[in-house]
Amino acid sequence: MNIIICLKQVPGTTEVRIDPETNTLVREGIKNIVNPFDTYALEEGVRLKERYGGKVTAVTMGPPQAEEMLREAISTGADEAILISDSAFAGSDTLATSYTLATAINKIQDYDLVICGRQTLDGDTGQVGPELAEMLGIPFAAYVSKVEEINSGQMRVERMVEDGHEIVEMPLPAVITVVKEINVPRLPSLRGLTKAKSAAIPAWTAGELGIDRNKAGLSGSATRVIKIFFPQRVHHGEILEGDPESQVASLIDKLRDSKII
Numbered sequence: 001m002n003i004i005i006c007l008k009q010v011p012g013t014t015e016v017r018i019d020p021e022t023n024t025l026v027r028e029g030i031k032n033i034v035n036p037f038d039t040y041a042l043e044e045g046v047r048l049k050e051r052y053g054g055k056v057t058a059v060t061m062g063p064p065q066a067e068e069m070l071r072e073a074i075s076t077g078a079d080e081a082i083l084i085s086d087s088a089f090a091g092s093d094t095l096a097t098s099y100t101l102a103t104a105i106n107k108i109q110d111y112d113l114v115i116c117g118r119q120t121l122d123g124d125t126g127q128v129g130p131e132l133a134e135m136l137g138i139p140f141a142a143y144v145s146k147v148e149e150i151n152s153g154q155m156r157v158e159r160m161v162e163d164g165h166e167i168v169e170m171p172l173p174a175v176i177t178v179v180k181e182i183n184v185p186r187l188p189s190l191r192g193l194t195k196a197k198s199a200a201i202p203a204w205t206a207g208e209l210g211i212d213r214n215k216a217g218l219s220g221s222a223t224r225v226i227k228i229f230f231p232q233r234v235h236h237g238e239i240l241e242g243d244p245e246s247q248v249a250s251l252i253d254k255l256r257d258s259k260i261i
């Protein structure tokens with residue numbers, strides 16, 4: 001089983017600040033971490049390798065400093081890692097990110113399973129997993145909470161749905177996104193840390209990948225961030241007086257006046 005894990009480096013805080021001029025995150029002074037959901041994706045990949053044999057390759061599209069996250073991935077069980085990095089990828093939205101990742105995965109060629117986290121802490125869209133599957137033209141299951149079995153090129157997984165769980169069976173290769181209920185990620189091992197220190201991590205550029213620049217980076221992005229802002233907090237409340245009937249009547253009047261109903 002050759003398993004590819006998609007990991008993203010994200011700011012390690014929910015207290016993000018937005019540069020009002022550029023509408024981008026202020027990243028100075030903020031420590032980056034592995035997107036938490038991606039640690040579960042990695043752990044599941046390593047567990048599947050331990051169960052069925054094979055290799056785990058960690059992949060990220062990001063700036064050069066994302067290499068440090070890939071070394072962390074090796075210290076916790078990934079066999080290899082690839083950094084996809086080029087100024088041509090700056091400003092990518094989810095479509096351009098998925099296109100770039102899909103192009104790299106097609107270059108890796110020999111894979112059975114791609115595992116992503118369910119969503120990131122920063123972009124938070126949960127779109128990259130399904131978009132990747134669509135672009136690779138392979139089956140997809142989201143919110144996977146258990147890999148039940150892999151046998152004869154078929155995979156059976158349990159996925160979380162609103163009112164319970166669903167069992168899905170699909171042929172490999174496939175893409176799954178995982179939830180935190182799937183496992184408990186391990187800590188780095190001493191052997192892993194030593195391996196991570198000296199591991200050679202190739203950096204693939206747009207040129208090496210044969211990227212179509214109209215589909216990557218800002219120019220390949222179907223969306224534009226016009227403005228990012230925090231909603232104003234309104235501390236404003238009113239207690240309605242009277243019996244329940246008159247309170248309800250007064251509430252309805254107020255909602256009508258405010259054109260809410």
Ligand SMILES: Cc1cc2nc3c(=O)[nH]c(=O)nc-3n(C[C@H](O)[C@H](O)[C@H](O)COP(=O)(O)OP(=O)(O)OC[C@H]3O[C@@H](n4cnc5c(N)ncnc54)[C@H](O)[C@@H]3O)c2cc1C
Pocket residue numbers: 006007008035037038041059060061062090091092093094095097101115116117118119120122123124125126127128129221223224225
């Ligand atoms: C117009 C626009 C411009 C943007 N410009 C920038 C920018 O300049 N810099 C910037 O950092 N962000 C930028 N973003 C945000 C960027 O698009 C998203 O962070 C990125 O596309 C991934 O989407 P997401 O974070 O919502 O991932 P999700 O879809 O929530 O992620 C799901 C899973 O996909 C995988 N995944 C997601 N992203 C990656 C990745 N890069 N590498 C490997 N695996 C991944 C992970 O397994 C993750 O758990 C921009 C967004 C828009 C709309």
